[in-house]
Amino acid sequence: MNEQDTWVLASHNPGKIKELQAMLHARGVTLKGAAELALDEPEETESTFEGNAALKAKAAWQATGLTCLSDDSGLSVDALGGEPGIYSARWAGEARDFDRAMARVHEALLASAAADRTARFVCVVALCRPDGTLVHYRGEVVGEIVWPPRGEAGFGYDAIFQPHGHDRTFAEMSAVEKRALSHRGRALAALLAAEFEQ
Ligand SMILES: O=P(O)(O)OP(=O)(O)OP(=O)(O)OC[C@H]1O[C@@H](n2cnc3c(O)ncnc32)[C@H](O)[C@@H]1O
Numbered sequence: 001m002n003e004q005d006t007w008v009l010a011s012h013n014p015g016k017i018k019e020l021q022a023m024l025h026a027r028g029v030t031l032k033g034a035a036e037l038a039l040d041e042p043e044e045t046e047s048t049f050e051g052n053a054a055l056k057a058k059a060a061w062q063a064t065g066l067t068c069l070s071d072d073s074g075l076s077v078d079a080l081g082g083e084p085g086i087y088s089a090r091w092a093g094e095a096r097d098f099d100r101a102m103a104r105v106h107e108a109l110l111a112s113a114a115a116d117r118t119a120r121f122v123c124v125v126a127l128c129r130p131d132g133t134l135v136h137y138r139g140e141v142v143g144e145i146v147w148p149p150r151g152e153a154g155f156g157y158d159a160i161f162q163p164h165g166h167d168r169t170f171a172e173m174s175a176v177e178k179r180a181l182s183h184r185g186r187a188l189a190a191l192l193a194a195e196f197e198q
């Protein structure tokens, strides 16, 4: 990679875009967001993070022919059988109301009567190259669901997720602290190590 590298980021989520931009800026890669390029948001029809990440990267590649990065991620709660998982964005409804989505997780845990609050954030990043070849890498971080939500930073479900070994939620951490621990930080580190540091 060098300073001339520009990748398309096949995401419409501003929180993700900000985090990925910060991580890749340090590597000399500039990202162009899907909205900036007026790319459509494809329907996420696959049943795995890998499948949906691949689908989003491919769709952006078909539209641009450029190197395209995508991110499919979510919060999987053990006592809820992995839900909301790949449906994490959909649990927030059309209005993308994450206060409501976090309350839904809390209510589902109460209804399950499970004492186990273990959850993991999962992120799969996929990279589609100009020749159409595709690779993907997964990152995870294990923690627990807390209630009530705490903190103002981050996005999505950050305010109810406290990574194991820490006493603050992701929403109470700086962007740098979150990146060092997060599913997204880990997935991107795996991609960069495997694809660009041989
Ligand atoms: O598909 P794109 O356009 O990238 O944007 P999206 O928001 O729909 O993204 P996903 O389909 O991958 O859904 C993942 C959801 O999981 C949540 N999520 C993922 N990573 C998160 C993080 O680091 N912190 C908090 N919530 C996160 C967040 O609410 C996302 O909307």
Ligand SMILES: [Mg+2]
Binding pocket: 044, 089
């Ligand atoms: Mg999505």
